[in-house]
Amino acid sequence: MIRRPARALLATALIVGLAACGGSDEPDEVDGPVATGIAPGATLLGTVGTDENADAFEIGLTDESGATVTTLPAGDYTVKVSDPSRIHNFVLSGEGVDAATEVSGTGEQTFSVTFTAGEYTYVCDPHPSMSGSITVT
Numbered sequence: 001m002i003r004r005p006a007r008a009l010l011a012t013a014l015i016v017g018l019a020a021c022g023g024s025d026e027p028d029e030v031d032g033p034v035a036t037g038i039a040p041g042a043t044l045l046g047t048v049g050t051d052e053n054a055d056a057f058e059i060g061l062t063d064e065s066g067a068t069v070t071t072l073p074a075g076d077y078t079v080k081v082s083d084p085s086r087i088h089n090f091v092l093s094g095e096g097v098d099a100a101t102e103v104s105g106t107g108e109q110t111f112s113v114t115f116t117a118g119e120y121t122y123v124c125d126p127h128p129s130m131s132g133s134i135t136v137t
């Protein structure tokens with residue numbers, strides 16, 4: 001007798017959850033905040049691993065507040081990459097850009113890049129599932 005209302009509540013929660021996900025045009029699912037209002041001249045932060053675990057299978061490109069970059073206007077940018085892992089690297093590529101850290105190397109590297117309209121990707125060479133993309137407009 002108690003189960004039936006509980007089940008109905010669960011079903012309602014599922015429907016609401018599905019509705020919230022519907023209609024998303026985002027090409028990649030992003031955890032956490034998405035960066036907005038980025039302008040040429042900004043510094044972007046590339047990361048592999050996590051603060052807790054340098055070898056974690058995580059890769060990211062964020063603004064200085066830590067919000068994930070998914071789109072930004074064409075122009076010149078500084079990309080600071082933090083690569084504390086000996087099993088990962090960070091490769092940012094696309095039209096006119098090929099910036100990469102070494103897999104075996106660790107530390108920070110800073111790249112000056114010029115983005116033009118189009119798609120750019122960032123990926124870890126040994127682990128292609130670690131990847132993301134940005135759309136330059």
Ligand SMILES: [Cu+2]
Pocket residue numbers: 087088089124125126127130
């Ligand atoms: Cu990797």
